[in-house]
Amino acid sequence: MPTTTWNRHHVLSLADFTTAEYDTVLQTAASFQEVLSRRTKKVPTLQGQVVANLFFESSTRTRSSFEIAAKRLSADTLNFAAATSSMTKGETILDTAKTYLAMGTDIMVIRHREAGVPNAIAAEMDRLGVRVSVLNAGDGQHEHPSQALLDLFTICTLIDPANPRLELLKGKKIAIVGDILHSRVARSNIWSLIASGAQVHLAAPPTLLPKLFAEYFSEEPRARSQELLAISPSSPPAPPASPAPSSSSSPTPQLFLHWQLEPALQDADFVMTLRLQKERMTAHLLPSLREYHQLFGITRTKLQLCKPNVKVLHPGPVNRGVEISSDLMDDPEFSLIQSQVTSGVAVRMALLYLLGSGKA
Amino acid sequence: MPTTTWNRHHVLSLADFTTAEYDTVLQTAASFQEVLSRRTKKVPTLQGQVVANLFFESSTRTRSSFEIAAKRLSADTLNFAAATSSMTKGETILDTAKTYLAMGTDIMVIRHREAGVPNAIAAEMDRLGVRVSVLNAGDGQHEHPSQALLDLFTICTLIDPANPRLELLKGKKIAIVGDILHSRVARSNIWSLIASGAQVHLAAPPTLLPKLFAEYFSEEPRARSQELLAISPSSPPAPPASPAPSSSSSPTPQLFLHWQLEPALQDADFVMTLRLQKERMTAHLLPSLREYHQLFGITRTKLQLCKPNVKVLHPGPVNRGVEISSDLMDDPEFSLIQSQVTSGVAVRMALLYLLGSGKA
Amino acid sequence: MPTTTWNRHHVLSLADFTTAEYDTVLQTAASFQEVLSRRTKKVPTLQGQVVANLFFESSTRTRSSFEIAAKRLSADTLNFAAATSSMTKGETILDTAKTYLAMGTDIMVIRHREAGVPNAIAAEMDRLGVRVSVLNAGDGQHEHPSQALLDLFTICTLIDPANPRLELLKGKKIAIVGDILHSRVARSNIWSLIASGAQVHLAAPPTLLPKLFAEYFSEEPRARSQELLAISPSSPPAPPASPAPSSSSSPTPQLFLHWQLEPALQDADFVMTLRLQKERMTAHLLPSLREYHQLFGITRTKLQLCKPNVKVLHPGPVNRGVEISSDLMDDPEFSLIQSQVTSGVAVRMALLYLLGSGKA
Structure with missing residues (x-):
């Protein structure tokens, strides 16, 4: 040890x-x-x-x-x-x-x-x-926390198997897609990814990602300044704010909110998908699983927006054909699910x- | 060993x-x-x-x-x-x-x-x-039996940690309070406490402690004589019968029945409370948990009747505020519950x- | 090993x-x-x-x-x-x-x-x-399969404790009685018993043993010829076909179907009973447990048809008094249930x- x-x-x-x-x-x-x-x-x-x-x-x-x-x-x-x-x-x-x-x-x-x-x-x-x-x-x-740490370990060992460490994620673009509002997995992941210096792009329908969500991360212990946060207008989709050069006086934005999937996927290194609780529909936070999949489900086609070596994560169990298309989930070229x-x-x-x- | x-x-x-x-x-x-x-x-x-x-x-x-x-x-x-x-x-x-x-x-x-x-x-x-x-x-x-043996061990190691043994309880006054009629814990404890030479004082509402209850312990294998048993009149509360000097021809009474709490607590060394099954109420054996607590629940005030170093036991799980007041349960000066x-x-x-x- | x-x-x-x-x-x-x-x-x-x-x-x-x-x-x-x-x-x-x-x-x-x-x-x-x-x-x-293998082991170690092996069952007559149609235990046992060279006699009411059942075992991997199979007419009960001398061109029949119990028990070395799911009655596959027991339940009397040293098996749990009479189940002279x-x-x-x- x-x-x-x-x-x-x-x-x-x-x-x-x-x-x-x-x-x-x-x-x-x-x-x-x-x-x-x-x-x-x-x-x-x-x-x-x-x-x-x-x-x-x-x-x-x-x-x-x-x-x-x-x-x-x-x-x-x-x-x-x-x-x-x-x-x-x-x-x-x-x-x-x-x-x-x-x-x-x-x-x-x-x-x-x-x-x-x-x-x-x-x-x-x-x-x-x-x-x-x-x-x-x-x-x-x-x-x-153990889920976010295993996600972190999965990504870091992919980048450097011999010496996984937090700084490997610095500057990486990581999309988190899905029911962010209700997700403890997303919250823990956001902490670790921000700590690593990654760019964290959240994408979800507005009902599952209220604008106020980001404030949680600025009010917490480390008292991050609001500048960490950038919000992408819902329509038309904008490219993510390009990080300004880092300086001690003005930190780079690290947390980006999107109500469309595309700007979050654009040039992403990793895509973290979240399990969708079917109860969300009965609460009228979602119209249908079908529409959700159309708008926010990850498919081979949509992944073409990302970096060529993009990998997809999911904490499991996956609703096949909802958060991720079934064939993508089983494709070891893209899916890190077993590795997680x-x-x-x-x-x-x-x-x-x-x-x-x-x-x- | x-x-x-x-x-x-x-x-x-x-x-x-x-x-x-x-x-x-x-x-x-x-x-x-x-x-x-x-x-x-x-x-x-x-x-x-x-x-x-x-x-x-x-x-x-x-x-x-x-x-x-x-x-x-x-x-x-x-x-x-x-x-x-x-x-x-x-x-x-x-x-x-x-x-x-x-x-x-x-x-x-x-x-x-x-x-x-x-x-x-x-x-x-x-x-x-x-x-x-x-x-x-x-x-x-x-x-x-294992519950009564752990109660016995808890009490005996409190008295003499280095050498716990049955005779340590000889002459101690131990109150057992609660749903005695339906309690297997009470029955096992009564056997071990009588064997130790302790004075065992049972206290419960008459519906949970019928007068005939005590006969069980005189009819069992050791064929104890009825003299082991003393019954305290319900009203007005009487002090427990003071044990007569022990002699081989006439055994000291060891088992006392009370339909009020106070005579059982008077000068007690230990108070064993029993879990109250809430089903007892639906069976009309009890008017309400509130009234039960008022009459038979153990509180700091009621404990003042006992010996100064009195300790309270409960087999768990406790209905907080029913058998024992919540603050008493958490007070290590009185409660042996964790130790049990x-x-x-x-x-x-x-x-x-x-x-x-x-x-x- | x-x-x-x-x-x-x-x-x-x-x-x-x-x-x-x-x-x-x-x-x-x-x-x-x-x-x-x-x-x-x-x-x-x-x-x-x-x-x-x-x-x-x-x-x-x-x-x-x-x-x-x-x-x-x-x-x-x-x-x-x-x-x-x-x-x-x-x-x-x-x-x-x-x-x-x-x-x-x-x-x-x-x-x-x-x-x-x-x-x-x-x-x-x-x-x-x-x-x-x-x-x-x-x-x-x-x-x-593990159930059939433990049945096989139970029988073989009974015959030769020091050296249990498949060939010990060659020529033995083994009856399988009960809900054969729905039984995975029966199917696995039929494979192992046929492989051993035993004579396997199935007995059940027609609703639980359709004539087509046996085809399953001729269509499977080893492509056994139909000659392996003999079907006993339902009424009057016929003795089992006496095995013809073995020859490579014409294999001895090994699987016999009976819709009455007696021809299956006649001279049997072992009787394997199967658990009857009570759901079968609600599906009208059986008139009543009582009638089932009368016709196909194993009792001391019915066992007299078998070889003197006959043993009875059951995968458990037994419906006492249905598949086997209660006293027989507990009789170590006949029952191998604990041994199984x-x-x-x-x-x-x-x-x-x-x-x-x-x-x-």
Whole structure:
């Protein structure tokens, strides 16, 4: 493992992640990726530690990824699925978490449909002065940091497999397309991509990308100035603002909003698509999946606007023929989707390792 | 591990537990508590053995506690949850148990909503002459021995951490408050507390504590004489009968029934509260949770009747503000609730160890 | 482990199994049966490998058997139960399988209510050129090879515990009784029994055993000639055709169809009963369970038609008093049911070992 300074007890959000922290995760994940290519894919690092997957909102995919990561580190795992659980009857979520704490859990991986639950549990653990780590596995429409970190790892290892690091994305144009308003994946990705110096172009129908959305990222901890943000007029489509030369007094805009797909795709290096919840239609935020696909679905034709080597990401599961055309999804020349899943195990091993190895 | 004589193949009830058996469990749990404080919390004791958690009635909390205990002993675990199972279609519960037997299960941890199921399975295993152990993890309104043993361990280690043993409770006054009639936890606790020589004061509304309740404990195996029992008149509240000097010809009363809370709390050393099932209200056994809390809920004010160092227990999950006031539950000066959960893992390790280590 | 040549990447069907392959499974299972009789029942063979139980159709019994087999080989296991899963929302089953592939799964154990799903997944894995193995744990009304192999192992070890092999069944008369039309267990068993040279007598009501059924086995890969098949007239019951001397030009009939129970039982060495799905009645394929039991249920009296040492098998769970009378099911003189469950773990260890040990 790379020697690093890692002082974080919890991974709840990427809003305050430092470049050093991103690089530590990327490099640690790279060494685990190497472990995963060996015949024996298991290391004894977390032997005797207990990783509890507390999934108040069910997600087989993410839970399996964390479970396999924990097992490859030789940790013992406990699975809690709210759907089939008799817990939480009358007690609060903090009570449930404290029960798992008292049983000797070392790391809690938490998913909840309400934003802020992992933060609240982490705050309570800190208040109690215990060494338990909390890892946010997706909370409401807030964040999903391990997903954004695996996206980052997937892209960076594509660019430089031997030495993935944040600065590799500097100046890259990355489009994020889809239901941005409701997406915790988008929020976490925006933090990491802005931190990397990439140009982040958001594209969605206005109902899924309100103009005010961007303010969230200027009001947050780092107090970014509004100049980070540029908004593309909806019609006619404009090319993205060409970045002004960087200077300390006037930062380059990094976050661009588009209500049409084309300006976001124009010359893009990477296209991140987001899962569309079908519930959005019943809420009248979308006319139809068919129309959505016509306007914002990624197809081979639309990709011709991008850089020649453009790659497409999706956090999965994909609604085939909605966010991405079915043939494109299966085309390894363009799709990084399988690679993201594989990266997920390495990145989650890295996070569990970084959180768990300090528990001596 | 302490050297002990332990000849029990199953743990089904505490009704016939001997003092030596209680002490063996307490001392074995104490040594596992020590293991749990080490950096590597795992021992290879049950490597290769299979512990099947057969939870015909779901309970995430108890199942997780047994699962973590089994994993810390290096056993392999199988989880069976009736809710999501396709088994038991057409076959009997004994057939299901025999299937797990035939697969090579060494210890079956069984929860069922009907009293007597673990006993029936254990009897069948004995009839077949196999070395499988059955551990009752709660059967109907009958018993929940591992819960009572962890309560006992929690109290005894508080009194003497280095040497927890049954006699530490001799003469202590312990109140059990709540839905005693329907509680398997209360029944198991009454057996262990009477065996310890403690004074056990039950307090509940008459609908949840019929006068006949106490007869159960005089008719059971040890054939206790009726003199063990004293009944406090409902109104006006009377102080608990002061124990007469112990003599071999006339045993001191040990079990006291109260239909008001105050006489049970008066000078109590420990207060065990029980979970109130909200179904009791729909069955008209209770007027309202609010009134229940007013009359039988434990609050800071009511605790002033007890000994100054009184501690409160609850098997969890707590209905906050019903059985216990919310602030009291979180006050480490009074609440042993977290400590009970931690004790649970050590005590269940002890039970699995004692049952499993004879399987050579 | 016996030294063998095993070149199969997947176990999907027994239709094309060779005698050498059957014998390899039987001998490997026999060595694991020996491991299971040791004090430490675990071997490190598959350490670091991941076995994913992808049960799109739930089956606690079969899943537990595979899980315990995998754990005894020291593999890590992942359980996926469609019923409680949020996966497969919008994605195809192949997408789900590819996700588990990308996470690093080595062996996928798949059950699905549709015939052909494991084959489709295996074909996709082969197309991708990956070394993942697929094991069919029951697909629709197609096949359930591990069940038929454990039935075979149970019978062969009964005849020659030290050296179970396919040829032991040559010339034996084996009756398969029950809902043959809808049974994947029957189909897999028919392949292995025909391969062994046994005489296979099917008995069921005409609604559960159409005359055309047998054609399936003549049209399949080995292109058996119609002469393999003999059909017994429904009334009056005829004795089974006595096998003609074997010759290369005219093979002995091996598959016999009966619409009454008696000719199938006459002089049978083994009776395989099948689980009756109660849904068959609502589909008017059966008049009543009572009548079914009267006509096709196996009882002590009816067994008198068989060879004196006849044994009865059932894949479980049994509908007591329907397929088999309750007392017969529990009589170890006749019933092999418990033995089948135990064999199941050894046979599944053998299959996982044979598939997994080539993954160096």
